[in-house]
Every structure is written in structure tokens, then in C-alpha cells.
Amino acid sequence: MDGRRITASPRPCCGRRVVAKKRPRGGLDGFVNSVKKLQRREISSKRDRAFSMSDAQERFRNIRLQEEYDTHDPKGYCSLSLPFLKKRSKIIEIVAARDIVFALAQSGVCAAFSRETNQRICFLNVCPDEVIRSLFYNKNNDSLITVSVYASDNFSSLKCRTTRIEYIRRGKPDAGFPLFESESLKWPGFVEFDDVNGKVLTYSAQDSIYKVFDLKNYTMLYSISDKNVQEIKISPGIMLLIFTKTQGGVPLKILSIEDGTVLKSFSHLLHRNKKVDFIEQFNEKLLVKQENENLQIVDVRNTEITEVSRTEFMTPSAFIFLYENQLFLTFRNRTVAVWNFRGELVTSFEDHLLWHPDCNTNNIYITSDQDLIISYCKADTDEPLSDGNAGSINISNILTGKCLAKIKASNSLPMNECNCSASCGGRNCNSRKRIKASRIRSTVAEALEDITALFYDEDRNEIYTGNRLGLVHVWSN
Numbered sequence: 283m284d285g286r287r288i289t290a291s292p293r294p295c296c297g298r299r300v301v302a303k304k305r306p307r308g309g310l311d312g313f314v315n316s317v318k319k320l321q322r323r324e325i326s327s328k329r330d331r332a333f334s335m336s337d338a339q340e341r342f343r344n345i346r347l348q349e350e351y352d353t354h355d356p357k358g359y360c361s362l363s364l365p366f367l368k369k370r371s372k373i374i375e376i377v378a379a380r381d382i383v384f385a386l387a388q389s390g391v392c393a394a395f396s397r398e399t400n401q402r403i404c405f406l407n408v409c410p411d412e413v414i415r416s417l418f419y420n421k422n423n424d425s426l427i428t429v430s431v432y433a434s435d436n437f438s439s440l441k442c443r444t445t446r447i448e449y450i451r452r453g454k455p456d457a458g459f460p461l462f463e464s465e466s467l468k469w470p471g472f473v474e475f476d477d478v479n480g481k482v483l484t485y486s487a488q489d490s491i492y493k494v495f496d497l498k499n500y501t502m503l504y505s506i507s508d509k510n511v512q513e514i515k516i517s518p519g520i521m522l523l524i525f526t527k528t529q530g531g532v533p534l535k536i537l538s539i540e541d542g543t544v545l546k547s548f549s550h551l552l553h554r555n556k557k558v559d560f561i562e563q564f565n566e567k568l569l570v571k572q573e574n575e576n577l578q579i580v581d582v583r584n585t586e587i588t589e590v591s592r593t594e595f596m597t598p599s600a601f602i603f604l605y606e607n608q609l610f611l612t613f614r615n616r617t618v619a620v621w622n623f624r625g626e627l628v629t630s631f632e633d634h635l636l637w638h639p640d641c642n643t644n645n646i647y648i649t650s651d652q653d654l655i656i657s658y659c660k661a662d663t664d665e666p667l668s669d670g671n672a673g674s675i676n677i678s679n680i681l682t683g684k685c686l687a688k689i690k691a692s693n694s695l696p697m698n699e700c701n702c703s704a705s706c707g708g709r710n711c712n713s714r715k716r717i718k719a720s721r722i723r724s725t726v727a728e729a730l731e732d733i734t735a736l737f738y739d740e741d742r743n744e745i746y747t748g749n750r751l752g753l754v755h756v757w758s759n
Contacts, residue, residue, distance in 0.1 A: 288416045288429045342687035349756035350722040353393045363410035373748020376737035379419045380447045385754045404453045418475045422498045440467040476516050479539045504542040515563045522563035559597040567623045590625035606652040629683040635660045637673045647738040658733045661690040672730035691727035729755040
């Protein structure tokens, strides 16, 4: 999931909107013709749905706990000067790239682990007073971008740094270079990485200027200077500018993401005395919701409005937009639902009650085909939630809501059990030898307790989870 915005707030916060990855497709603009979208759907090269579902079940059938990494290492922290960096803390973000797993702890320490050697390669904190806030893998140039704050700056501004994955693999995290040095990213400034369009959006609150950079080479493309701009939303090919609310409504502009050209200017009528819950843009559709009002889905091409009753569509805590399927997910009260842009509920998920009530999107992964959602859930929906209970990792089909696989303590293979097809009794099993040589200290149930971050490596078919103790667990078959 991409489109992550990192604010310069003293405390990290999860954005309400997350953009699911979109596979590259040439010639895409903001107003994609509906007929072409239908044609793409009909002649799609995707595998048959039934086969895809059975394939997914097979992929996750025998998945089990294989490895454990620890981000906490008092001996390895000798170069760090801040006391809180040396304390054990929960994992808040996991990113995998090129057989390297990056785990970021809430304290601000980030460690890189090799899946080939199962050893920690290095810590990414280059300076003794550096607190890393977020990570972004830039596949355009095979590098990792870290977003940090520093004690020397009173933790007041965001600083970005890019480091080639190859340098990190060699244990040289200091071989990178800083980005956007000309920008003052003090609160409420931010930086947003948009993998869908290959762009970076920065906001300097000091001079109220938004700037758009190319994610491939970090060159600045254009800037937007208007103190009346309250928010910017990014969709494939376009940006939506939301201006200060007036008595007649809210002024809006749609810009080309490539060069900032204004494609359309208009105003949307609002109820004067009711706060706006959200305004979201998805291609030619605009989603507008005010407090205690119906959801409005506006087609910006012809201003046609579709309304969804407020009793059917209640304000979610977060969205995930699925550009491949022309759908969007909503998260509310630990539940996930799938909607189309006619305002119809497409899917309600079975056996998929999220563990965390705040919808931490670091605990959710959408596959690149946008057909599967992997989440940390309650293991048994009939049992009450408790801090001592182990949750489960659920793999569900987005279009049907069906739970295809579930990793939970009661159905996971023991760590020393032979899992090969030969009847060797475990005596000659390579899998068993590897488990014996590992550093796993947690039981399966312990590894499934209080998972605070989750990532799925589609190339390796491995799930990585992090917990409140700063441990990272590898789940593989």
C-alpha cells in the first residue's frame, strides 16, 4: 500500500487515506473513459477467479513460523546517544525489498535483516540523535527513503534521506544522500510519497507552498502557492485541490499530476453549519460526506450526484482505493467493507474482525493484483477481545469476502515438525534442520500476540509480522 503521507507532527500519525498499489499502465490520465475501463476488465489477462482463489489457498496452506529477528540490541546501540532509542519498543512499520527486511520500532530505531543469512545487517540510524519516523521503498531506483527527525533540531522538522539497497546490503547505511534539503518541513508541513504516479508531494507550512517532485530522480516539477488551499488529494494522473470553505460551498480544482495544469475548476454545495467528514477523489468520482448527512458520489464530468443513505454508509476511519478493480474499502469499528462508485456495498468479509480498533494500516496488506487482503484479526470472533489472547493472520478474497486461509496458534504446525512429503519422520528433513538452527524463542501463540505491523513479500510468499516487544517473525511455507 502506497501514497503514505508523513507529517511533521511531534507524534507519528496514520493517514486516513491509503492508496493501494497500481500496476504500471501507460497513457493513464485523470479522466479515464468508462468504456475503456470496461474493456480492460473484460479482456484482462488476470487468471480465472476460481483458479486464483484455489491458488491463494494453496500458497498459504502450510505457512508457519520460520524465523525470528530482534530489533533490540543494547550492544549494537553504542553509537546512539538518545536514551529512549536504546529501549525495547514495538514495531510500527515493516518493509521488504530485495531479500532485506526493514523493521522500524516506535522508538525510532530501524534495523535491516537479511533473509539469505538470517542475520541483522545494520541499523539505519546514521546519526546518534536520529529518530526515524517512516520508511518508503522506491522501486524506481531500488533505494530506501527514510524520513527522520533529530534531537539537534528539537525533533521539529522532517528530513529525508535515500540509500541504495545495495549499500544497505553491504552494511553501509551512511552511503546515501539527503533529499529535499531546500524544503522547510516543520509542522504542519509534510512529505507524501505517491508510488502510483511516481511523485513526491511536499508542503512547507512556513511559506504555504506545495511542491511536486519526480520520484525517479527527485527533480522538482512545479509548485503550488495558494494560502487558501486546505488539502490536496492525489489520484492516478490528477490532484484534487480543496480550498477554504465559503458560504456557497467548497471550491475545488483538479490538476494534472504531471505538470500542474488546471483541468477543471468547480464548487460543490455544502450544508453551511455542518462539518465536512471527508472529501476524497477517485478518478472522475468525488466522495463528499458531511456530519449526519448522506454520502454524495459526484461525477465531476457532468456533476451528477449519487446519494447513499447515512444509515447505510457511516463515516469510516480510513479508506483504501483499489484502482485495478474500481472499488474502495472502508474501515470502521474493526470491520472492512468493499463499495463500488454507484454507492453499492459489494462485499462484507466473513470471519475478518480486525484486532486493532484504530485501523492501523500497517497491519493490513493488499496484494498488487488487489484480489487479497491480509490482516491481523481476532482468531475467534465469538470470543471477547483480551490482551492475553493470540490473534490470527487472515487472508481473504476482496471480491467475495471469503476467508481463504488463517494462521492461528491452534492450526499452525509445530516449529520442529517435519513438513515434507517424504516419510522421513523428520530425521533428514532440511526444513527441520533450518528450524533447529534458527533463533526462534517465541511460541506460535506468542508470535501471534499483539502484532503491531504486518507486511507480505509477494515474491518470496512470506509474511513478516512485528510485535510490541520489537520482535519480527517470518511466516513461510
